[in-house]
Amino acid sequence: MLAQLRAAMRGDQLRPYMRLWLEICAQAAGGEELYRQIGSAIADGFIAWAKQRLLVDQGSNACAQAALLVATIDGLALLDTVSRGEIADPAIFR
Numbered sequence: 001m002l003a004q005l006r007a008a009m010r011g012d013q014l015r016p017y018m019r020l021w022l023e024i025c026a027q028a029a030g031g032e033e034l035y036r037q038i039g040s041a042i043a044d045g046f047i048a049w050a051k052q053r054l055l056v057d058q059g060s061n062a063c064a065q066a067a068l069l070v071a072t073i074d075g076l077a078l079l080d081t082v083s084r085g086e087i088a089d090p091a092i093f094r
Contacts, residue, residue, distance in 0.1 A: 001053065005073055006092050010080065018077040025074075046070045 027035035
């Protein structure tokens with residue numbers, strides 16, 4: 001799933017939205033309350049989406065696994081923004 005999401009986020013359809021997401025996160029990190037609220041709602045939606053699609057072992061924390069997936073994708077988007085996304089590719093596309 002990670003490899004598929006990685007490929008999709010680099011595509012022309014999702015790349016602008018990933019950049020917008022990072023801009024929202026940056027504004028939230030700067031203390032902008034409206035952006036924090038918007039970012040929180042978007043993050044909750046991403047985590048819920050991932051949680052529904054992940055296959056996790058019984059007894060595992062599905063929410064934590066979904067949050068890890070979202071954090072990984074967000075980190076990859078951040079690396080892409082500074083032209084360092086290829087550093088992580090070997091770990092994903094192995």
